[in-house]
Amino acid sequence: MNRSMRPLLATVAIFLVAYAAAVFQFPGLLSTRVLGNFLTDNAFLGITAVGMTFVIISGGIDLSVGAVIGFTGVLVAVLISSFGLHPLVAFAIALAVAALFGAAMGLAIHYLEVPAFIVTLAGMFLARGGASVITQDSVPINHEFYSTISSLYFRLPGGGRLSFVGLLMIAVFVFGAVVAHRTRFGSYVYALGGNTTSASLMGVPVARTTVQIYMLSSMLACLAGIVFSLYTSAGYPLAAVGVELDAIGAVVIGGTLLTGGYGFVFGTFVGVMLLGLVQTYIIFDGTLSSWWTKIVIGILLFLFIVLQRLVFAASARGDRSSETA
Amino acid sequence: MTRISFGRIFNTQTIALVSVLLLNWILFPGFFKIEWQDGRLFGSLIDVLNRGAPVAILAIGMTAVIATKGVDLSVGAVMAMSGAVAATLVVAGYSGPVAVGGALAVGLACGLWNGVLVAMLDIQPIIATLVLMVAGRGIAQLITEGSIVTFSDPTLIFIGTGSFLGMPMPVVIAFALMVLVTLVVRKTAIGLFIEAVGVNRSAATLAGIRSRLLLLTVYSVSGICAAIAGIIVAGDIRGADANNAGLWLELDAILAAVIGGTSLLGGRFSIPMSVIGALIIQAMNTGILVSGYPPEFNLVVKAGIITVILMIQSPLAGQVLGFFGRKKSGASR
Numbered sequence: 001m002n003r004s005m006r007p008l009l010a011t012v013a014i015f016l017v018a019y020a021a022a023v024f025q026f027p028g029l030l031s032t033r034v035l036g037n038f039l040t041d042n043a044f045l046g047i048t049a050v051g052m053t054f055v056i057i058s059g060g061i062d063l064s065v066g067a068v069i070g071f072t073g074v075l076v077a078v079l080i081s082s083f084g085l086h087p088l089v090a091f092a093i094a095l096a097v098a099a100l101f102g103a104a105m106g107l108a109i110h111y112l113e114v115p116a117f118i119v120t121l122a123g124m125f126l127a128r129g130g131a132s133v134i135t136q137d138s139v140p141i142n143h144e145f146y147s148t149i150s151s152l153y154f155r156l157p158g159g160g161r162l163s164f165v166g167l168l169m170i171a172v173f174v175f176g177a178v179v180a181h182r183t184r185f186g187s188y189v190y191a192l193g194g195n196t197t198s199a200s201l202m203g204v205p206v207a208r209t210t211v212q213i214y215m216l217s218s219m220l221a222c223l224a225g226i227v228f229s230l231y232t233s234a235g236y237p238l239a240a241v242g243v244e245l246d247a248i249g250a251v252v253i254g255g256t257l258l259t260g261g262y263g264f265v266f267g268t269f270v271g272v273m274l275l276g277l278v279q280t281y282i283i284f285d286g287t288l289s290s291w292w293t294k295i296v297i298g299i300l301l302f303l304f305i306v307l308q309r310l311v312f313a314a315s316a317r318g319d320r321s322s323e324t325a
Numbered sequence: 326m327t328r329i330s331f332g333r334i335f336n337t338q339t340i341a342l343v344s345v346l347l348l349n350w351i352l353f354p355g356f357f358k359i360e361w362q363d364g365r366l367f368g369s370l371i372d373v374l375n376r377g378a379p380v381a382i383l384a385i386g387m388t389a390v391i392a393t394k395g396v397d398l399s400v401g402a403v404m405a406m407s408g409a410v411a412a413t414l415v416v417a418g419y420s421g422p423v424a425v426g427g428a429l430a431v432g433l434a435c436g437l438w439n440g441v442l443v444a445m446l447d448i449q450p451i452i453a454t455l456v457l458m459v460a461g462r463g464i465a466q467l468i469t470e471g472s473i474v475t476f477s478d479p480t481l482i483f484i485g486t487g488s489f490l491g492m493p494m495p496v497v498i499a500f501a502l503m504v505l506v507t508l509v510v511r512k513t514a515i516g517l518f519i520e521a522v523g524v525n526r527s528a529a530t531l532a533g534i535r536s537r538l539l540l541l542t543v544y545s546v547s548g549i550c551a552a553i554a555g556i557i558v559a560g561d562i563r564g565a566d567a568n569n570a571g572l573w574l575e576l577d578a579i580l581a582a583v584i585g586g587t588s589l590l591g592g593r594f595s596i597p598m599s600v601i602g603a604l605i606i607q608a609m610n611t612g613i614l615v616s617g618y619p620p621e622f623n624l625v626v627k628a629g630i631i632t633v634i635l636m637i638q639s640p641l642a643g644q645v646l647g648f649f650g651r652k653k654s655g656a657s658r
Binding site: 061063108111112113114115117118119121122123124125126128129130132133136245248249252258259289290291292293294295297298299301302305306309 | 396446447448449451452453455456457458459460461462463464466467470471567576579580583589590621622623624625626627628629631632635636639640641642
């Protein structure tokens with residue numbers, strides 16, 4: 001067994017155990033209906049988390065994604081409702097704006113040598129502020145394209161619905177996994193996270209890769225914003241506040257190291273599902289107050305980082321013993 | 326390693342603060358007007374100090390944490406928790422000083438928790454404190470049971486809204502704390518130890534610095550600072566709002582430290598400059614409010630000013646300046 005897969009396997013095992021325990025208590029959780037809603041309800045978080053996985057593997061962080069989701073929602077809503085553009089045109093404009101935004105952050109991080117934390121924090125203020133400048137109110141989106149897309153779904157056996165946005169999230173995860181593990185760009189991202197200096201000496205185009213990573217993250221956040229606007233049929237400047245923390249949490253729970261250089265896109269998927277499970281469980285229980293979500297997610301984060309430390313300490317010892325054996 | 330000499334008064338931060346204040350004065354001519362009423366000072370300038378005090382207090386602890394190459398994301402949640410504990414204690418019939426003590430104890434406990442994760446378990450600070458940032462607000466809501474706990478305890482209200490020698494109490498507390506912590510780190514070797522751990526922790530440990538104890542102390546100080554800020558904010562609104570108290574203030578505090586020239590890579594810090602950084606942030610906020618601009622521009626302007634300050638401080642700007650013959654000082658203090 002590949003030792004580097006251990007944290008990922010641990011995450012999967014914990015998810016399965018937690019899910020089994022939840023199903024044991026509430027048999028209703030084991031239905032395609034719940035599973036379908038899992039995917040639909042967490043689609044925007046999942047898409048954001050894919051971008052965040054790349055950023056974190058490269059050793060950076062992107063605090064602006066929640067604000068980009070909010071900004072995208074408002075921009076798309078205003079373009080459709082006030083300017084009468086077709087949603088697809090609005091999506092293209094929003095994605096282009098997000099790409100520029102991400103590129104600007106990547107350029108600032110690389111050329112100004114300012115930590116990603118601060119640059120993306122400024123980006124968060126800018127995107128959130130920009131959204132509030134466009135409008136202060138929730139802008140409804142009434143377009144037949146929206147209602148068509150929102151009502152697209154495959155009927156699963158057992159009455160569940162696999163919605164378009166749920167499928168889109170899965171597609172983004174597959175795309176992310178292929179890019180991370182099967183392309184040159186993906187190897188560059190891992191190399192940057194391992195050690196920027198040695199990556200640059202090995203010929204990795206650090207500037208270009210950094211810019212591309214933050215463009216990817218912002219564009220995926222923008223896509224998440226589009227999904228969020230499909231989900232709510234409106235744009236609101238204060239939408240998705242704090243989603244960056246959920247995304248970072250999902251990535252960390254998925255076994256990616258915040259120091260960079262190590263992680264799996266699939267792990268992030270399990271992380272998102274685990275966060276979704278906590279919320280669904282609390283809804284199913286009905287007696288637990290909403291603040292328990294935060295406490296449980298905090299405890300989960302804590303358990304996973306301690307687990308990672310133990311696994312990595314154990315595998316470091318294992319490497320040594322396997323050499324002597 | 327380039328260092329900005331701290332002895333000079335005319336550095337980037339004070340110039341930025343003065344320019345923001347002058348800009349406010351141009352946009353709102355009454356900005357510098359200060360009045361004496363009912364035994365205390367009133368005016369926009371005092372308001373900047375008063376409203377900036379909680380972030381300044383957070384920034385004091387945050388600066389020490391960042392100087393050890395760490396970061397404390399949990400301060401906003403700790404503010405919410407300490408405020409919730411103080412409010413719940415006085416509502417339960419305990420006296421004001423007991424409530425303050427309880428809140429400070431919560432801050433200390435949170436700081437120790439973060440410190441143990443960072444120093445003993447060697448977990449990255451950003452993720453170690455993320456745990457408490459996420460869970461802490463939930464715990465605060467658990468303490469207040471989801472409602473805003475209001476109180477009328479004179480001690481807590483005095484801390485939030487009282488005055489001492491004409492200055493608002495939060496300003497007095499922030500100033501005293503700044504002087505105290507600055508003296509402790511600059512008049513003893515502790516500041517040097519903090520910088521040593523921030524630059525290279527293993528080297529510092531090998532040189533005989535008890536880095537674990539130092540990290541524990543630094544995170545505890547940050548927790549206590551957050552608790553003080555939490556009491557002030559709760560006292561100010563005469564209630565503990567677990568949802569909104571200290572929300573996103575950790576970001577403002579980190580920003581204040583960075584604007585103040587503290588390096589996020591550890592090893593270089595200045596507590597008074599971070600306090601000035603907090604005042605710059607607050608002066609921008611107040612300026613936008615008093616000058617009658619719509620408050621939604623607040624964040625955009627903030628992002629713009631941060632970008633400008635970061636560009637001035639960046640190594641690239643140093644090179645460009647060096648190109649024009651004004652070499653940035655490479656000397657240490």
